[in-house]
Amino acid sequence: MNFDTLHIALSASTLFFIILSTIFLVKYLKSGKKYKKQIDKVKKNLEKEIAYLQKEIERQNFLINQLKNKNTPTKNTLKASKNIASPQNNDNADTKVKPVDNQRFEDKNKKLWELSLALHKEKEKIDRVKKEIEFRHNEVTKSITYAQRIQKALLPGEETFKDCRYEHFIFWSPRDIVSGDFYWLKQIGDYTAIVVADCTGHGVPGAFMSVLGISFLNDIFGRDKIYPAKEVLEKMRLMMKNSFHYNGNTKKFKSSDGIDMALAIINNKTLELDFSGANNPLYIIRNNELIILKATRNPIGNYPFEKPFESEQINLQKGDRLYMFSDGFIDQFGGKKGRKFLKKNFQRLLLHIAKEDLPMEEEKDILSIALHEWIGKKYKQVDDILVLGMKI
Numbered sequence: 001m002n003f004d005t006l007h008i009a010l011s012a013s014t015l016f017f018i019i020l021s022t023i024f025l026v027k028y029l030k031s032g033k034k035y036k037k038q039i040d041k042v043k044k045n046l047e048k049e050i051a052y053l054q055k056e057i058e059r060q061n062f063l064i065n066q067l068k069n070k071n072t073p074t075k076n077t078l079k080a081s082k083n084i085a086s087p088q089n090n091d092n093a094d095t096k097v098k099p100v101d102n103q104r105f106e107d108k109n110k111k112l113w114e115l116s117l118a119l120h121k122e123k124e125k126i127d128r129v130k131k132e133i134e135f136r137h138n139e140v141t142k143s144i145t146y147a148q149r150i151q152k153a154l155l156p157g158e159e160t161f162k163d164c165r166y167e168h169f170i171f172w173s174p175r176d177i178v179s180g181d182f183y184w185l186k187q188i189g190d191y192t193a194i195v196v197a198d199c200t201g202h203g204v205p206g207a208f209m210s211v212l213g214i215s216f217l218n219d220i221f222g223r224d225k226i227y228p229a230k231e232v233l234e235k236m237r238l239m240m241k242n243s244f245h246y247n248g249n250t251k252k253f254k255s256s257d258g259i260d261m262a263l264a265i266i267n268n269k270t271l272e273l274d275f276s277g278a279n280n281p282l283y284i285i286r287n288n289e290l291i292i293l294k295a296t297r298n299p300i301g302n303y304p305f306e307k308p309f310e311s312e313q314i315n316l317q318k319g320d321r322l323y324m325f326s327d328g329f330i331d332q333f334g335g336k337k338g339r340k341f342l343k344k345n346f347q348r349l350l351l352h353i354a355k356e357d358l359p360m361e362e363e364k365d366i367l368s369i370a371l372h373e374w375i376g377k378k379y380k381q382v383d384d385i386l387v388l389g390m391k392i
Helices: 003-068 075-085 099-154 158-162 203-220 229-243 343-355 360-375
Strands: 167-173 181-188 191-199 259-267 272-278 282-286 289-293 311-315 321-325 385-391
Touching (some): 099 203, 167 181, 167 360, 181 385, 191 321, 191 385, 203 259, 229 259, 229 272, 259 321, 289 343, 360 385
Antiparallel strands (some): 181 191, 259 272, 282 289, 321 385
């Protein structure tokens, strides 16, 4: 390496270290200014506190002297009271503290002290109530969370759906920890029975009703016997009435207490579908066209205008997509104007998704994204949401 090359290298290294040192120095000065401002701020606050405490000490000393000397105050005490009582004092003013004024001051101090004590006790009471509410809230939340585990255990698990020969998805979104919406599936010989239900209410009351509905279905299909779909709904209605001890007295059983349900029974060999619905329909999308199997306008439960459940049969084709759902998605508020999603928009969304011929799990993801975009940050979920899709 010749002298010029060495000189250039040393110059470059020196320049680099100078730049680096300058950067660190600038950062250090900036941080120093920042900390200096913080220190000055703390210093000012301390000076204010010290000045206040000094004035308070002087005032208390003056009051103590006045209480000790019930007679006429001396010139020194008058001067002190003048300086304390009036910071912007007038030297020519004649300041005197009369015994009556002392008594009034003592009475005011006593009232202020009593008020302060009462406020302190009230604050302690509020703090105790707050802690008690928080404790009870945590205990209730723990109980409901455990109830969620029980509810999930009652719903069909992955093993049950593995036996199902049809590609499917389940979009289940409870509004609260537990849900009033539930789904149910069972393989019985050559048949597949699928249920999507929406119980009265949501949260804990809806969850209790869902447990009741699942137990009814397990009881009806417990002997691995297939019944017509409308007969299953009639059996459930009778069991519901018996469970609520309904004996003709409508006061004991509200018309709103019940379950809306869609029940589909598929013959896996012939692909014949037997459907019956209690307020909830079933959608079939075939060749980009929507087929609606209508439900009977009755819930499963007591109803003033009760009528028998009806059923529809249809022969399915390969490629058909079946959709069963609760009303949570349709009734969800959102958008720019805060309106419900509505049935027509839900139908258009399903047709648009089915047209893409995507795997069923991807359809679920699209539904989830569409729902969250509709709700946005301004609105909250108002009801439990459940959509079950199945491809033949």
